Amino acid sequence: MEPFQIHKGLVYPLNRSNVDTDQIIPKQFLKRIERQGFGQFLFYHWRFDDNGHPRKDFSLNEEKYNGASILLGGENFGCGSSREHAPWAVQDFGFKVIIAPSYADIFKNNCGKNGILAIQVSEEKVHELMKRAENDQYHLTVDLAKQLVFDDTGFEVSFDIPAYSKEMLLNGLDEIGVTLNYEDKISQYELSVGA
Amino acid sequence: MQKPKNIIEKIWEQHVVHHEDGKPDLLYIDLHLVHEVTSPQAFEGLRMSSRKVRRPDRTFATMDHNVPTRERHVIKDLISKTQMDTLKNNCEEFGVSLADIHHPDNGIVHVIGPELGLTQPGKTIVCGDSHTSTHGAFGALAFGIGTSEVEHVLATQTLWQSKPKTLNVKVNGKLGLGVTAKDLILAIIAKYGVNFGTGYVIEFSGEAIRALSMEERMTVCNMSIEAGARAGLITPDETTFAYLKGRRHVPKDDEFEEAVAKWKFLASDEDAAYDFTLEIAAEEIEPQVTWGTNPGMGLPVSGSVPDPSLLEKPSEREEIKRALDYMGLEAGQPITSIKIDHVFIGSCTNSRLSDLRKAAKVVHGHKVHSSVTAIVVPGSMSIKLAAEKEGLDTVFTEAGFEWRDAGCSMCLAMNDDVIPTGERCASTSNRNFEGRQGNGARTHLVSPEMAAAAAVAGHFVDVRKFAAQEVL
Numbered sequence: 001m002e003p004f005q006i007h008k009g010l011v012y013p014l015n016r017s018n019v020d021t022d023q024i025i026p027k028q029f030l031k032r033i034e035r036q037g038f039g040q041f042l043f044y045h046w047r048f049d050d051n052g053h054p055r056k057d058f059s060l061n062e063e064k065y066n067g068a069s070i071l072l073g074g075e076n077f078g079c080g081s082s083r084e085h086a087p088w089a090v091q092d093f094g095f096k097v098i099i100a101p102s103y104a105d106i107f108k109n110n111c112g113k114n115g116i117l118a119i120q121v122s123e124e125k126v127h128e129l130m131k132r133a134e135n136d137q138y139h140l141t142v143d144l145a146k147q148l149v150f151d152d153t154g155f156e157v158s159f160d161i162p163a164y165s166k167e168m169l170l171n172g173l174d175e176i177g178v179t180l181n182y183e184d185k186i187s188q189y190e191l192s193v194g195a
Numbered sequence: 196m197q198k199p200k201n202i203i204e205k206i207w208e209q210h211v212v213h214h215e216d217g218k219p220d221l222l223y224i225d226l227h228l229v230h231e232v233t234s235p236q237a238f239e240g241l242r243m244s245s246r247k248v249r250r251p252d253r254t255f256a257t258m259d260h261n262v263p264t265r266e267r268h269v270i271k272d273l274i275s276k277t278q279m280d281t282l283k284n285n286c287e288e289f290g291v292s293l294a295d296i297h298h299p300d301n302g303i304v305h306v307i308g309p310e311l312g313l314t315q316p317g318k319t320i321v322c323g324d325s326h327t328s329t330h331g332a333f334g335a336l337a338f339g340i341g342t343s344e345v346e347h348v349l350a351t352q353t354l355w356q357s358k359p360k361t362l363n364v365k366v367n368g369k370l371g372l373g374v375t376a377k378d379l380i381l382a383i384i385a386k387y388g389v390n391f392g393t394g395y396v397i398e399f400s401g402e403a404i405r406a407l408s409m410e411e412r413m414t415v416c417n418m419s420i421e422a423g424a425r426a427g428l429i430t431p432d433e434t435t436f437a438y439l440k441g442r443r444h445v446p447k448d449d450e451f452e453e454a455v456a457k458w459k460f461l462a463s464d465e466d467a468a469y470d471f472t473l474e475i476a477a478e479e480i481e482p483q484v485t486w487g488t489n490p491g492m493g494l495p496v497s498g499s500v501p502d503p504s505l506l507e508k509p510s511e512r513e514e515i516k517r518a519l520d521y522m523g524l525e526a527g528q529p530i531t532s533i534k535i536d537h538v539f540i541g542s543c544t545n546s547r548l549s550d551l552r553k554a555a556k557v558v559h560g561h562k563v564h565s566s567v568t569a570i571v572v573p574g575s576m577s578i579k580l581a582a583e584k585e586g587l588d589t590v591f592t593e594a595g596f597e598w599r600d601a602g603c604s605m606c607l608a609m610n611d612d613v614i615p616t617g618e619r620c621a622s623t624s625n626r627n628f629e630g631r632q633g634n635g636a637r638t639h640l641v642s643p644e645m646a647a648a649a650a651v652a653g654h655f656v657d658v659r660k661f662a663a664q665e666v667l
Binding site: 035 | 260
């Protein structure tokens with residue numbers, strides 16, 4: 001996993017609540033056996049019509065959002081299935097950060113395992129950011145060590161993140177490698193319960 | 196005296212391998228279920244790091260998401276075939292048991308776990324699938340995980356998990372005749388929304404829950420995730436023990452009695468506290484139909500599609516407008532006026548023998564409406580056989596249903612069972628998201644009985660009016 005420290009990027013606002021994993025990556029694209037290459041399928045049926053042409057009425061297709069790397073979402077972002085293909089698609093498309101008022105548990109967890117920083121801030125703050133990013137090309141900086149999101153004009157908001165998740169992200173740690181250091185304890189546990 | 200504990204806390208504490216303040220606990224996983232869609236990258240990860248599966252004996256795999264339900268051995272979609280072949284090769288290489296498409300145990304992962312007795316009270320159970328919550332029906336702590344965590348469990352048989360908050364959903368009273376476990380869970384989600392369970396594990400309790408059969412309990416727990424809760428569970432009782440007795444992986448004879456004695460201790464202590472409690476009156480629940488694009492957008496069958504213009508909050512107005520647009524429905528339209536093109540009876544929510552029996556009873560002696568295509572997809576090959584022994588297949592096919600082989604099928608349409616764009620399906624599955632059953636497909640979630648009645652009528656009907664009392 002790539003370490004995550006500071007990121008500055010263009011914000012793409014997706015002003016919808018309950019964006020589910022079937023929208024993030026439709027099931028016909030879950031058949032690949034690799035981790036890479038899912039970005040082209042991100043929000044597929046919102047981005048493309050039945051003939052595979054970009055839909056004019058979906059904002060991610062607007063030129064001003066080309067190269068966006070911070071995804072601004074609504075409430076309960078990533079609800080639905082446990083498919084990790086969803087964060088893989090988000091990441092492969094170029095997003096490194098998601099900011100939303102709330103997330104579905106499994107999706108948020110999956111983001112962390114892939115080095116995507118899923119930040120939770122209040123609905124009011126998200127609303128404010130939505131307005132800025134809908135009107136213009138808008139950039140934010142995210143500093144994980146300081147747990148801060150800010151822009152160049154004085155907007156600033158802090159966010160919470162569990163210490164464990166922060167450490168994993170900052171250092172880009174291989175979680176399995178970390179856990180294997182507890183091998184003795186795992187074996188002991190198995191012995192103690194007869195597993 | 197020790198602080199009283201609820202069942203969630205008890206199971207949790209029994210599985211902590213390592214605890215450090217301020218960090219997630221390292222939790223031992225008793226059973227890891229695996230399927231073809233969310234595992235290939237995990238096995239590849241092991242291979243790249245030269246790691247092994249730590250406990251192949253606690254890992255069990257099946258093929259379900261991609262499996263065709265007609266001519267199941269002929270997989271025309273080459274990418275699907277690759278995914279299934281990959282699972283087979285991975286299981287061989289890493290020594291994991293697999294119920295592949297040729298195996299008599301094959302079926303939907305959340306159907307065969309309980310069927311084979313792999314699912315047991317007090318266990319921690321994970322699978323790379325959000326409907327793993329199903330297994331909570333047995334008083335297990337069961338939740339869905341992503342592929343990185345699948346790899347983590349394969350390699351270490353553990354997961355780092357933060358202790359969840361606990362939510363007691365207490366359902367008082369009795370469900371009315373013709374009102375099912377599916378209606379119960381749909382009504383709860385319609386009332387409290389698709390994220391009231393986020394961050395929680397739910398314990399379902401109360402008189403109405405105790406009265407449910409194991410298969411009905413699975414339906415309820417299955418949809419915990421549609422309320423945002425990764426897991427939902429029910430304290431094991433005599434109903435649970437009777438279901439488990441004699442199943443292949445369940446302890447036998449004296450060992451079974453010992454296990455039961457242990458399982459009884461899992462019940463929440465009398466004064467156990469929860470972070471939150473909700474109480475629901477079972478009598479108030481009617482048969483449900485969802486009208487929108489998430490499982491919380493549901494109504495009693497006697498209701499009418501909501502009118503977004505009556506809502507104050509602009510974001511909610513917009514969401515409902517979008518949903519109605521996608522679903523091709525008019526604001527204020529009665530649910531019973533919605534005509535359907537397809538019926539799907541199946542999925543890990545409602546494809547067990549009792550689901551099929553109940554649907555068959557409603558269908559018996561009727562014909563599927565001329566404008567409706569209806570299919571029944573049993574949850575496992577053994578359910579299919581058992582249903583055929585009882586003649587259920589004949590009831591369905593004589594009525595005009597197609598009788599298929601087992602698999603996830605039209606619940607998520609990864610195989611070739613797909614609803615065409617713009618067409619409408621009454622479905623016993625768990626998600627009505629945009630495009631779930633096919634690009635542009637419109638899904639209405641219902642119980643097997645309601646699906647069966649709609650198949651005959653060609654539109655939604657209250658099954659309590661449609662069918663005679665003795666049928667319900």
